[in-house]
Amino acid sequence: AQSVAQPEDQVNVAEGNPLTVKCTYSVSGNPYLFWYVQYPNRGLQFLLKYITGDNLVKGSYGFEAEFNKSQTSFHLKKPSALVSDSALYFCAVRDKNTGGFKTIFGAGTRLFVKA
Amino acid sequence: GAGVSQSPSNKVTEKGKDVELRCDPISGHTALYWYRQSLGQGLEFLIYFQGNSAPDKSGLPSDRFSAERTGGSVSTLTIQRTQQEDSAVYLCASSRYRDTDTQYFGPGTRLTVL
Numbered sequence: 333a334q335s336v337a338q339p340e341d342q343v344n345v346a347e348g349n350p351l352t353v354k355c356t357y358s359v360s361g362n363p364y365l366f367w368y369v370q371y372p373n374r375g376l377q378f379l380l381k382y383i384t385g386d387n388l389v390k391g392s393y394g395f396e397a398e399f400n401k402s403q404t405s406f407h408l409k410k411p412s413a414l415v416s417d418s419a420l421y422f423c424a425v426r427d428k429n430t431g432g433f434k435t436i437f438g439a440g441t442r443l444f445v446k447a
Numbered sequence: 448g449a450g451v452s453q454s455p456s457n458k459v460t461e462k463g464k465d466v467e468l469r470c471d472p473i474s475g476h477t478a479l480y481w482y483r484q485s486l487g488q489g490l491e492f493l494i495y496f497q498g499n500s501a502p503d504k505s506g507l508p509s510d511r512f513s514a515e516r517t518g519g520s521v522s523t524l525t526i527q528r529t530q531q532e533d534s535a536v537y538l539c540a541s542s543r544y545r546d547t548d549t550q551y552f553g554p555g556t557r558l559t560v561l
Binding site: 338364366368375376377378381383422424426428432433434435436437438439440 | 478480482488489490491492495497503505506538540542546547549550551552553554555
């Protein structure tokens with residue numbers, strides 16, 4: 333069965349500092365991995381995804397994520413955080429080999445960026 | 448173009464009543480998903496539809512929950528004999544036709560069961 337773990341409920345970072353939001357996954361086959369963001373009073377929005385190819389994926393708003401197969405991780409990163417990045421971030425996984433369209437989301441990590 | 452729409456935006460009901468939640472996906476999207484987001488919780492997968500294939504209902508929490516998708520477009524999530532623990536935001540999403548495609552989410556329906 334697919335599963336996703338986001339070990340941190342909350343991440344605090346100062347504006348201008350790098351940020352990392354952690355995600356690990358478990359699938360029986362090969363994963364498709366996604367990050368989504370939920371800003372206050374707004375719907376969930378897609379940030380980036382890993383399907384195949386380069387392990388480093390670049391997405392919207394300057395975010396990137398690195399797929400690490402040996403560590404089964406897909407951590408979200410940004411070199412310099414902005415106050416406007418404060419939001420709820422979700423990691424999600426699909427099992428390429430068995431799960432098709434079924435998508436399992438993590439519990440979410442709330443990011444606070446302090447000015 | 449128009450995004451995913453959901454109605455109603457808010458629904459307050461009494462315990463034991465049935466409710467229907469509606470989702471209009473983006474035109475041309477063949478895949479449609481329902482999720483539940485409880486307060487302080489992540490997104491819980493409920494069900495997805497893809498084209499004419501049988502839906503994956505593996506996430507439905509009980510037989511009080513059901514969903515249908517008519518004509519490959521609009522979907523309705525029905526909760527029978529609602530319980531207080533059903534209170535949550537119900538999110539609908541759609542995507543094109545490949546399992547690598549991005550999901551586009553609607554604004555959600557906030558359900559409160561008194």
